[in-house]
Amino acid sequence: MIDHEVIIVGAGPVGLLLACLLAQQRVDVVVCERRPDADTRSRAIGIHRPGLDALDAAGIGAEVRAEALALEGGEVRSRGRVLAALSFPPERPVLILPQRRTDALLRERFDRLAAGRLLAGHVVRGVRDEEDFARVAVDGGHGLREMTCELVVIADGVHSALREQLGIPWCERPGRGRYAMLDVRDEAAGARAALHCEPRGLVEAFPMPGGRRRWVVRDAVGEPDLGTAAGFRRAIEERTGIRADIPDDATPVGFRAGQHAASGFGRGRIALLGDAAHEISPIGGQGMNLGWSHAMRLAEDVGRSLGAEPDLRRYAKGAPRAARIAQRRSAFYMSMGVPASGVPLHSRELLIRALGSPPLRGWATGLITMRGL
Numbered sequence: 015m016i017d018h019e020v021i022i023v024g025a026g027p028v029g030l031l032l033a034c035l036l037a038q039q040r041v042d043v044v045v046c047e048r049r050p051d052a053d054t055r056s057r058a059i060g061i062h063r064p065g066l067d068a069l070d071a072a073g074i075g076a077e078v079r080a081e082a083l084a085l086e087g088g089e090v091r092s093r094g095r096v097l098a099a100l101s102f103p104p105e106r107p108v109l110i111l112p113q114r115r116t117d118a119l120l121r122e123r124f125d126r127l128a129a130g131r132l133l134a135g136h137v138v139r140g141v142r143d144e145e146d147f148a149r150v151a152v153d154g155g156h157g158l159r160e161m162t163c164e165l166v167v168i169a170d171g172v173h174s175a176l177r178e179q180l181g182i183p184w185c186e187r188p189g190r191g192r193y194a195m196l197d198v199r200d201e202a203a204g205a206r207a208a209l210h211c212e213p214r215g216l217v218e219a220f221p222m223p224g225g226r227r228r229w230v231v232r233d234a235v236g237e238p239d240l241g242t243a244a245g246f247r248r249a250i251e252e253r254t255g256i257r258a259d260i261p262d263d264a265t266p267v268g269f270r271a272g273q274h275a276a277s278g279f280g281r282g283r284i285a286l287l288g289d290a291a292h293e294i295s296p297i298g299g300q301g302m303n304l305g306w307s308h309a310m311r312l313a314e315d316v317g318r319s320l321g322a323e324p325d326l327r328r329y330a331k332g333a334p335r336a337a338r339i340a341q342r343r344s345a346f347y348m349s350m351g352v353p354a355s356g357v358p359l360h361s362r363e364l365l366i367r368a369l370g371s372p373p374l375r376g377w378a379t380g381l382i383t384m385r386g387l
């Protein structure tokens with residue numbers, strides 16, 4: 015007799031979304047989360063069509079739309095000129111909502127669907143496929159206990175200790191870079207994004223709900239100053255000519271963007287999901303959205319095969335392919351923001367102009383809004 019049909023490891027946005035979808039299908043699901051409280055770090059803000067479809071399926075699309083800022087479009091600039099301007103049509107919206115709010119809405123939704131099934135402060139130390147069931151070792155603060163289930167979904171994030179413990183290779187894909195990021199008050203942020211692909215490196219400015227703006231600056235040459243308000247402000251001004259209103263006591267957060275994928279996403283009674291399965295560079299804002307879209311596929315597979323051996327073939331085949339496409343796109347976006355001069359800079363500017371021209375603009379908008387993923 016097993017304890018639960020599905021155990022999900024990790025209450026990040028992806029594990030939580032899957033939990034909501036399964037609970038809606040009346041699957042007996044629990045989520046083990048090592049943090050005692052919600053994660054309030056500033057991370058994802060961009061929600062694209064595939065992500066919105068998943069949020070609708072999980073029953074919180076309307077709440078997300080009500081809180082989010084709908085991005086009207088954006089410009090790509092270089093050396094004081096607009097190279098391309100795109101608008102997002104209603105059928106391909108881009109919504110901006112800080113991840114901590116999306117997470118909170120997902121947590122509330124899961125609590126409404128399955129109260130008490132989110133086990134906060136519970137660290138999963140190990141999982142094992144026993145063929146007829148899966149075994150999960152959980153540390154809830156009072157020693158280890160074992161739980162059993164038909165399927166365990168590992169959604170414990172990019173540094174997944176369980177993926178490593180299972181010996182699943184983590185393969186590097188092209189696309190690396192270092193960035194600094196800061197969310198600040200800005201009542202004049204508007205509803206359009208600006209991407210400055212400057213000779214000295216990328217500067218991004220995204221409006222956020224509640225009169226705020228996110229700045230992202232590529233750390234082009236190991237600039238130690240980018241971690242201070244003054245250095246961050248100076249980098250924006252030197253690259254773009256914009257005097258950003260960055261408070262002196264603000265602390266920009268550095269992050270390293272990389273791309274990896276697990277060598278397999280699902281086997282037997284164990285599935286990897288979200289960042290545990292694929293790391294997609296934050297540049298382009300696809301990682302969480304892709305994880306959600308994969309959670310929908312996995313929920314369908316689970317719904318079809320519960321009671322028997324889980325049949326994850328569809329998920330295990332389709333999700334890695336989509337991750338590869340998203341990673342190629344992110345690697346391209348990152349390459350548009352590396353420091354450049356001379357012929358490479360001119361070629362890049364020409365390419366961006368071409369992508370923003372009427373014959374290609376629709377295609378480029380589809381790319382940015384995750385068409386096909």
Ligand SMILES: Cc1cc2nc3c(=O)[nH]c(=O)nc-3n(C[C@H](O)[C@H](O)[C@H](O)COP(=O)(O)OP(=O)(O)OC[C@H]3O[C@@H](n4cnc5c(N)ncnc54)[C@H](O)[C@@H]3O)c2cc1C
Pocket residue numbers: 023024025026027028029030046047048049053056057058059060061113136137138139169170171172175195269287288289290296298299300301302303304305
């Ligand atoms: C700066 C930045 C900006 C980003 N912007 C975007 C964006 O605009 N759009 C987008 O789509 N994506 C974006 N991303 C990516 C997005 O944040 C991630 O893809 C997303 O958080 C992945 O969700 P997840 O649930 O898979 O993993 P996580 O959010 O990492 O959640 C994993 C959870 O598992 C828990 N956990 C770990 N180990 C255990 C264990 N052993 N037992 C129990 N629990 C465990 C952790 O505490 C955590 O709560 C951005 C990322 C960064 C860093």
